[in-house]
Amino acid sequence: MEVSCSSLDHQQVQNVDDNGKPKRTGPKMATFCAIAQYASLYGLTVGYTITAAISLRAALKAFCFHMKGHDAPCQYASNPYMIAMGILEVFLSQIPSFHELTWLSGLAAVMSIGYSAIGTALSFAKIVSEQSDEEGQLGGVSATTLFYLMCDCFGYAAFGNEAPGNMLTGFGFYEPFWLVALGNIFIVVHLVGAYQVxxxxxxxxxxxxxxxxxxxxxxxxxxxxxxxxxxxxxxxxLRIVWRTVFVAVATLLSMAFPFFNAILSLLRAIGFWPCTVFLPIQMHVVQKKIRRESIKWIGLQLLNLLCLLVAVAAAVSSIEGFSSALQTYKPFKTIG
Structure with missing residues (x-):
């Protein structure tokens, strides 16, 4: 879990300078942490707008493929659905209190479990079907994590390296078409709520x-x-103007940069190590007065280094995806 930016204002992370005097770096780290977190959160709203449009297109394509055949040129533009998503979010954003959105976040969580279960079931069915042809035959976050893990594992087992990034929108499945469409609708409802959260x-x-x-x-x-x-x-x-501008800019970015999820991955990779690993470890070392070069201190620093390498690898991968997307980039023209 990412460290709270505000907690750094009260818990100063100390380092020792050359004279043995403590250096307080909490405010600077808090500023960086806040920038990284808010950039990531805003990036998520852009990414959710793009993904919601993709899922709406996928729901329409599921019906189109069912009626016209799997080879039919079922193509739909994304921009109208991004605009529709933006208009809906403008209205929802005017709800003044975050606590009044409890029902929406709860609904989003249920939808998350729903589309994960559908993806898992479809992947499992494909595995069983292929075996038949060839051989003749925690609650809350932990529950959601289990569904996602099962979905990923079954998806890879069903498609291998050809597994689409999203099995419900990449058309790893065509039938039952109504279930594919329903799964995509679940995704859209989930993203509408998650956007506000x-x-x-x-x-x-x-x-x-x-x-x-x-x-x-x-x-x-x-x-x-x-x-x-x-x-x-x-x-x-203020609420009307500021929140409308907030959503409008996010919608424009999603239309201008349909590959924004690659940018979002880069933002999250940049913020992951300092906010999720480095700062909490430094705070823990200070709070528990862990002696430098002790076994525990060395273990924490090794963990720190390992996570840094993971973050660097994720950033490199995101940059590669971003570069590939730029080669076919056409702003405000996304059809699929």
């Missing part, structure tokens, strides 16, 4: 900062009641 920390941080800087501004502070049927909502000028 990951965007709320960013929009909330900016709005909190604005309220602190401009406590007397009506544009920032004033809430205006608005009735819609039997329900009453509060609208705020």
């Amino acid at each position: 990951f965007s709320q920390p960013i929009v909330g941080a900016v709005e909190t900062l604005a309220r602190r800087k401009f406590p007397e501004s009506k544009l920032v502070m004033a809430e205006y009641p608005l009735k819609f049927g039997n329900k009453e909502f509060n609208i705020n000028f």
Whole structure:
């Protein structure tokens, strides 16, 4: 789990300088951690917009292939679906409190388990089918992780090195078409909710900062009641403008850079080691007063080095994927 940026303000990570005096580097590390985390979160909103459009296209293609045959030229543009996703997220983003989105995040979690189960079942069915032709025959996060792991393992067992990045959108399966389409709809619903979960920390941080800087501004502070049927909502000028701009920019980026998932992978690779490994280890060493060059200290540093190498490898892989995508890159023109 990534270390909380705010915790670094209170828990100063100390190093010792040449004179034996402690150096406090917490604020600088907190700033870097915050930038890395917020960049990753914003990148996720762009990536989710792209993936949602791909899944919507895949659902339509499942019906198209079923009706016209697997060789039919079932091609759909992504931009209309990205725009639709953006419009929906603009409305959802106006919900003022993150806690009011509990139902949405819960629904997203259920959808995640749903499409993972479908992918796992389809992969397992393909394995059984192939064997028949040839041979004649934890809850919460842990549960979700198990589903993802099973989906990956069965997917690789079914397709080997030819396994698509997403089995439900890469058309490793054509039938039953309705189940493939349903799995993709589950993905879309999951991403709609996940978009808000990951965007709320960013929009909330900016709005909190604005309220602190401009406590007397009506544009920032004033809430205006608005009735819609039997329900009453509060609208705020800052919230309307800022969150709409936030979603609009993310939507434009997704349309301009349909390979943004490669960029997102690079951002996450850059932020992984310092925020998830290096900083927590440094804080642990300081808190527990672990002596330098002790066995425990050496073990932690080896873990640190190993994770750094993994992060570098992930970054190199992301750059390679980014470079490959650029060769066929056409902004605002994604059809598949």
